[in-house]
Amino acid sequence: MDLRTNLGLKLTAIFLALAAWVYVHNLGDIHKDLKVVVDLSGIPDTLEMVGEQPPDIDVRLRGPESSLVNLSPQKVNLEVNLKDQPLGPGIHTILLDASMVRRPPGVAVDRLSPSSFQITLENRVNKEVPVVVNLRGEPAAGFEVVGTSVVPARVVVEGPESVINKLDSLFTASISIKNARDTLRLELKSLPVVAQVHLVSPDTQVEVVVRIRPIQGEITLQGVRILAAGVPAGVTADSASPRLRMQPATVTVHAEGPRVQIERLTAADLVVVVELAGRNGQDLDLAAGDLAVRAADPQALDVQPLTLSVTVPATIRVSWSGGD
Incomplete structure (x- = not known):
């Protein structure tokens, strides 16, 4: 029999059979859109990320209704591990793909938006800075602050190079001297730090003396x-x-x-x-x-x-x- 006989009809039959198979295969599947937080890891200890954090990613999932109807963003992870990428100071473009999305079995990823984002990395550096006593309020009438002292007088901080280079000192927590008439002696359990700045010795305790006397x-x-x-x-x-x-x-x-x-x-x-x-x-x-x-x-x-x-x-x- 000549296979070319009625070739058009045969191709149409094959197309219809394939369409039917796809329809039956996807029968009962639904779509669900979730906004997922990027779980970024693998940045070397010698580098720190600065500037904008990775954006939340819109993820379109497809799968059985039973798997998606109650699925929350907390149960879907977008894991981006950079440990195998050549990283250094500067701007890096991170490409996303479906393999990075951790989701329930039988659920497919149809779309990621955006499909990439950029991060900026800087060298992590450290620096010794003085500790400054942060006073709030005024002593009682007729009294004055004649000096302050703090132990340790200096601490070592670390963080992104651009942030640390601008840091000239580190302030203690706010200390009230409202209506004070005598010298104050306090022990502070820790020092507050600004964003992206870390104490090399985070458990450092601080002793503060505020000397107050009559004017x-x-x-x-x-x-x-x-x-x-x-x-x-x-x-x-x-x-x-x-x-x-x-x-x-x-x-x-x-x-x-x-x-x-x-x-x-x-x-x-x-x-x-x-x-x-x-x-x-x-x-x-x-x-x-x-x-x-x-x-x-x-x-x-x-x-x-x-x-x-x-x-x-x-x-x-x-x-x-x-x-x-």
């Missing part, structure tokens, strides 16, 4: 009285005594300390004491450093927080005659 002031007081201590018997411990002569009878005192106390201080609150015990009855020239500035009434004034010094004159002449 300081100063004043110069003229006419502060001079009194003598350890005077011989019969000699009045006052410059008005005819047997005790001090020139001059008053001095100028410079005072430094908490401003709230300095603002209330007057010359009448202080006395300058000349110690005469053990000295011979003769003329003495005492330098300002030999004099002690004290409170005229220790019960009314605490001079402990103050720094007091005689500034004028440079020396005081003291003379007296012997006692009875």
Whole structure:
């Protein structure tokens, strides 16, 4: 029999049979579109990805209704492993194909959109940077921050080269000093870092000291009285005594300390004491450093927080005659 007889009819029959087979084979299949996150791995430890992350990929799946109707994006993985690719700093185009999609058996991948994406890689570098104390708020009225310290003072960070090169310091977590009146001492369990920056020693604990004191002031007081201590018997411990002569009878005192106390201080609150015990009855020239500035009434004034010094004159002449 000649096979070429009725060739057109025979080809039509074959086409119809093939179409019927495809129809029967796909009978009951449905399509489902899912947006899937890219699971990227295989980047060498010496490199880090910067810039935009891989986009979510629209995946069109085809398969039995029983396999797809309740299928969620969490059960479909798009695994992109770059371990066998020659990678270095720069921009790389990653091509996607159906073999990268992990899906249930009997489910096919009809489409991936987009079918590729780009990543940018940079060298991973490290750098030592100072730790800076991050303060929030203000101390109580009349108080001030005079300094901070932190241990460790410097830490080593690592990350993409472009990010690390711009990093000049690392801040601690925010520390409130609102209404504080005394020095604060804190222990912080960790240091916050900016995106893509890592601590080489992530378990580093930090000790912070914030030194707070009253706001300081100063004043110069003229006419502060001079009194003598350890005077011989019969000699009045006052410059008005005819047997005790001090020139001059008053001095100028410079005072430094908490401003709230300095603002209330007057010359009448202080006395300058000349110690005469053990000295011979003769003329003495005492330098300002030999004099002690004290409170005229220790019960009314605490001079402990103050720094007091005689500034004028440079020396005081003291003379007296012997006692009875």
